[in-house]
Amino acid sequence: MADDSAGSSPAAAPPPVRGAVPVLMFAQGVGVAGTQVTALALPALAILLLDTGPLAASLLFALEYGAQGLTGPFAGVLVDRVVSRRRLLVAVDVVQLLLIATVPLAYVVGALTLVHLCVVAAVSGALGGLSAIAVPTVVADLVPKDGLVAVNAKLAGARSAGQIAGPGLAAALVQWVGAASAMLADAVGHGLSALALSLLRLRPRLPQGGESERSAARPGVVESLREGVDVLRERPLLARLAVAAAALNLGGAGLAGLFAYFAYQVLGLGPGELGLTQAVYSIAAVTAVLTARRVIRRVGLTRVIPLFGPLAAATLFLIPLASLGAALPVLIVYQLVFGFCATVWGVSWLTLQQQLSPPGQLGRVLGLSRSIGQLVMPVGALLGGALAGAVGTTAALAVFAAIALAGSLAVVTARPGPAVAVGSGA
Numbered sequence: 001m002a003d004d005s006a007g008s009s010p011a012a013a014p015p016p017v018r019g020a021v022p023v024l025m026f027a028q029g030v031g032v033a034g035t036q037v038t039a040l041a042l043p044a045l046a047i048l049l050l051d052t053g054p055l056a057a058s059l060l061f062a063l064e065y066g067a068q069g070l071t072g073p074f075a076g077v078l079v080d081r082v083v084s085r086r087r088l089l090v091a092v093d094v095v096q097l098l099l100i101a102t103v104p105l106a107y108v109v110g111a112l113t114l115v116h117l118c119v120v121a122a123v124s125g126a127l128g129g130l131s132a133i134a135v136p137t138v139v140a141d142l143v144p145k146d147g148l149v150a151v152n153a154k155l156a157g158a159r160s161a162g163q164i165a166g167p168g169l170a171a172a173l174v175q176w177v178g179a180a181s182a183m184l185a186d187a188v189g190h191g192l193s194a195l196a197l198s199l200l201r202l203r204p205r206l207p208q209g210g211e212s213e214r215s216a217a218r219p220g221v222v223e224s225l226r227e228g229v230d231v232l233r234e235r236p237l238l239a240r241l242a243v244a245a246a247a248l249n250l251g252g253a254g255l256a257g258l259f260a261y262f263a264y265q266v267l268g269l270g271p272g273e274l275g276l277t278q279a280v281y282s283i284a285a286v287t288a289v290l291t292a293r294r295v296i297r298r299v300g301l302t303r304v305i306p307l308f309g310p311l312a313a314a315t316l317f318l319i320p321l322a323s324l325g326a327a328l329p330v331l332i333v334y335q336l337v338f339g340f341c342a343t344v345w346g347v348s349w350l351t352l353q354q355q356l357s358p359p360g361q362l363g364r365v366l367g368l369s370r371s372i373g374q375l376v377m378p379v380g381a382l383l384g385g386a387l388a389g390a391v392g393t394t395a396a397l398a399v400f401a402a403i404a405l406a407g408s409l410a411v412v413t414a415r416p417g418p419a420v421a422v423g424s425g426a
Helices: 017-049 055-081 085-108 114-142 145-177 179-198 211-215 221-234 236-266 271-299 301-324 327-356 362-391 393-411
Strands: none
Touching: 017 055, 017 085, 017 114, 017 145, 017 179, 055 085, 055 114, 055 221, 055 362, 085 114, 085 179, 114 145, 114 327, 114 362, 145 179, 145 271, 145 327, 221 236, 221 362, 236 271, 236 301, 236 327, 236 362, 236 393, 271 301, 271 327, 301 327, 301 393, 327 362, 362 393
16 A cells, blocks of 8 residues: 655655644544534434434434444455545545535425435445544554554544534534534535645555565455454454443443433433533543543553553443432543543554554454444444333443443453554654
8 A cells, every 4th residue: 555645755754744643633623523513413404304203313323323333344444455545535525525515405405305314424424434444544654653642642632622612513503504504514624624634745655565565466355354353363452442342332322322311300400510511521531632641651551451441431330320419520520530531541442453453454453343333332322212211211321331341341351462662652
């Protein structure tokens, strides 16, 4: 694989890390903020405009994450094979722009339907998953192993900024201009991201094996996927990380689907109090981003995983325990600890995947791992309501917390495999 560059020789200069990272941060930030607008606008259009009922919101959620999970392994193969990952990222943003823009256009001409919204949710979800796989592979190409933690933390910070700004922007736009027109903000965000990514200048990189490999027959898609599965088999920590992430996603999706109902109906909290707990989570996540490099360097990259994953999962039990009293303080503690630990865990997980994956196979490792984690999310969201109806909301929350904790413990006994590095970063 090779990526395009302004230079004429791969050895002419080191990769332009310092210039590339701010571009990637900008693209990640505006992309996430815009996605928040669509995440609010799509179900609003389905429920309020098309009068489809609450099931439509669950359907759109399931389609978005289900599409990511189903296409993830194939997206990984594409990322590993593509000649220019920069051009791939730009193309994804351009297609996203055109796709999102069809919603306000259909609304204006009176042709908006639920089928249209479902297609947008599914295709946009799949494209978002492709981008999420491609960006870490670009980072792994640009950054030496001992600098990955620092760069991953910066990109996580950019995404956190988008997640913080996005909901407020989404709510304001939906209120002021309507849900359909608000989605133009997401289209603009993808346009800005595409423009920024088009400015990247990445050093060409020859495939492993040089010219002889370039001329060799390329394996088929099935064989390429099998190679990715073999990587997970040969590196137990990578496989267990995928299991832990899937368990956290399954438990988290079930909890997320019930959290607002539990806060309002069981705990008796108001919107302002619920918003306060979410603000605490944002503060904790940003703090984790700013301190992740120091924390991981002090604790050790392979020790952060079995410590912070189970700790983050264990704090999920604070949600049902809030029903016993002091609900608001308990939820604030939950958001504070979970936001910090889960963010540090996420940075560490991505870094280990980048460091332990063989050259040329990171896309497939990320694609397979993300597929496992994404496919369980719609399952968790749909099971949440059913389980709450059967055993009660509080008991259902405890069950999902237990699922997350049990899965996160999968990494405790795993061996790290090849040596990993943590440094000062780029």
